[in-house]
Amino acid sequence: MQIEAGVSLKSYNTFGLPAVAGRLVRITADADVRRLLELPGLGGAPKFVLGGGSNVILTRDMPELVLKVEVKGMRVASETADAFIVEAGGGESWHDLVAWTLDHGLPGLENMALIPGTVGAAPVQNIGAYGLELQDRFDSLDAVDLVTGRSVRLDASQCKFGYRDSIFKQALAGKSLITRVRFRLPRHWQPVLGYLDLERKMAETGNHAPDARTLFDWVCAIRRAKLPDPAVIGNVGSFFKNPLVTAEQCRDIIARDPHVVHYPMDGGGFKLAAGWLIDACGWKGKTVGHAGVYEKQALVLVNRGGAIGSEVQTLARAIQESVYGRFGIRLEIEPVVV
Template identity: 55%
Template sequence: MSLELETDVPLRAFNTFGIEATARRLVRVRSARDVRLVVDHPEWGRSPKFILGGGSNVLFTRDIDDAVVVKTEIRGLRVLEDDARSTLIEVGAGEPWHDVVIWALEQGFAGLENLALIPGTAGAAPVQNIGAYGLELSDRLESVDVVDLVTGRSATLPAAHCRLGYRDSIFKRELAGKSVITAIRLRLPKPWAPVAGYADVARWLQREQISDPSPHDVFKAVCAIRTSKLPDPAQLGNAGSFFKNPVVNRTIRNEILEEHPDIVSYPLDDGTYKLAAAWMIAACGWKGQTLGRAGVHEQQPLVLVNRGGATGANVLELARAVQDSVEQKFGLRLEPEPVIL
């Protein structure tokens, strides 16, 4: 069996920003064996690799002609363990993440519902340590299967070895471009308890007069909230939240509070504070604004959008303008979430 290398592949359909770009070489992998075939290929096995999943966390500012684009399309969903304490499921890296959440609920396995409607694939979930509405993937991740892009060897990394942090992991750092995630395993705890303390979720449940929510209730709440605040990439190109919320120590937070007493902040378990980047962007007057064909979303300032025909350079120019404004006003430079190429 051999792999078919595609050349001069348009990437617009492979990134949720809808940015025009071209991959000079692209290969689709549908199994761990396919990845090993990529590594062993005599012509392009040693070339640099760019791993592409659902394209929901990438901004293309140029064509990809200096690396082989490895498009992960590994599918599969199965239950490995199910007992009174937990359920362990295995997910192929190419499975759309939201489909995984729906599948788990349909099987009667709760614990992922707060992460509904997050775009992208399962393989990208640990890279970014996706999180929303009081839950992060790190709360559920058991292990990750990877294939080394130099040796072709397979390995299983326990979650503790993945160095998961706030929108961060070993896959964005030491292992960036050096390995391909082929599958992940998620452990869903029993008995299930709702994660419903997040303000928006709590308000939605209260409005619906639901005092004892089921997993489906939390799922509906999250979907309703995300739909009301975040644009559908199929309708308006975007990569979700473009900036991370800054995390600062108490001293910096108090200094900012002195000048901006209305700033939204959240205390974290380690004594630091997460500041609401969306609030800061709005305070700088960017909410709903447009620069060229790129814009800041009207409902959620964390989201930069392609208003039609924007280039990656247009979006990057807007992002830098927003960063400059926030840094000038608050003394903090926002860090982008997406990979920028």
């Protein structure tokens, strides 16, 4: 465990927003949390868990004790008759884990390649892309209670996964720190291909039965073509959730805008493409202060250089009001605004 004072968080959030942590604690093991909780003056202090900073909008300095998760390690933890159980430390890069599984002949996560952030943050958001969500491959995780220091193991039902949601954004928000996550990767792998961009790739290449490495390469190419690299242009990836609507709502929107991009969901509802809604309202490429909407993908807000958190908030609210005014749909922000 390492404790630092007056740490700039600009390089610890992918939007590149300025903020300072009064104290930052680097967590490399469960025991670090327990030791921290025993320290006078720090154990009972308010805490904020920070992974890769790819899902947070910082609007202020942080008086809270910032816990930087840096638990490392990737391994095959066990095997069953139908799956391999892969375990990774919460501080590992998510994309590095996806690449590692393929390098070891363990497909199943390839649709979620290049999603920024850490392994420990992935269950919090129930990340997903191109027809696959984390919950589809999830086995269990280890977390430490930030009040008692007790380590717990949670399965999928206990995590209460929803669309870009979990118990860690609800009842356990700010109350636990995820140290390790385990994934169930199928022995008998089948590609997940039911997404428009992947269907286009199949049509372009003539390959309608891609293997896992090909699918990984396709997803990486699609994301790089659409999304800015956070190391070059500050962003947090998708800024808004794709709204879920009833079949009746979807029919009503299609009647007014026949080209709206929509996907059928289990249960009869539909998911609308938030990027299409934002683009239809004319926001692509627009700027407010030093925050803007990415020219290639309206779902992504970017740092034009020198942006502060309040500018991002102002832009996001303007987009929400615009989309609501035209479509009657209230967009929900994906990242955590602090």
